[in-house]
Amino acid sequence: GENVEQHPSTLSVQEGDSAVIKCTYSDSASNYFPWYKQELGKGPQLIIDIRSNVGEKKDQRIAVTLNKTAKHFSLHITETQPEDSAVYFCAVRSTGGGNKLTFGTGTQLKVEL
C-alpha cells in the first residue's frame, strides 16, 4: 500500500518567516495531494490541494509544489502568523487505493512572536 513520510515532525519559526513542510510518497500512481491543518481539539481542515497534472499551486500565503519524478511534495507558508500555529498533515490518494487518503504523521508548527 501507499507509504507517506512527512518531515519535520516539529517546526518552530519566528513570526513573518517562511515555513516549509515536506512529504514523500511511494506509489507513483498517486494523483491527488491535499494538505490539512488541524488545530487543537478540532478536525482536519483542508487548506490547499494539488493534482498530479500540476506542478505548483498558490493560494495567498500558502503554496504547494509537486515533484512527480522524485515523488515528493511540499507545503510553503510565507509571512507566518501566530494563527498559523497548528499541526499540518499531508495526504495522498492513489488510483489503486480507491478514494481513501493516506496521511503523513503530521508536523507541529509553532509560530513564535
Place this chain on the structure above:
Amino acid sequence: NAGVMQNPRHLVRRRGQEARLRCSPMKGHSHVYWYRQLPEEGLKFMVYLQKENIIDESGMPKERFSAEFPKEGPSILRIQQVVRGDSAAYFCASSPSSSQIGEKLFFGSGTQLSVL
C-alpha cells in the same frame, strides 16, 4: 450549509461496553470515510462507505468493529467490547462524488473515545 456533524464529541466507556459513534455527512454528500487518530499520530483510514454499501474496509480491525451508512440517517461506527487500546479520536469525513481525482474530503470535529 452545515459541515460534517459528529456526535458525541466525547464518549467514555468502560472495558467491555459498546461504543456507537455517529456521523452525518455534509448536505449533498453521499460518501463517508472513517479515520482513527491516536495521540500525536496521523490519521489512519478505517472504512469507506456509500449509502447502504461498504466500499473499502481494509483499515477496519477484523473483530469488534463495524460500520454502516443506511439509506436514512447517519453513518454509524460501532465498537463492541471496547478495550483501552480503542481510546482514540475518531474522525468522519464526507465527499460529494465518486470521481477518482480532485475529490475533496471534509472532516468533522471528531469523537474522542476514552475507555476506562
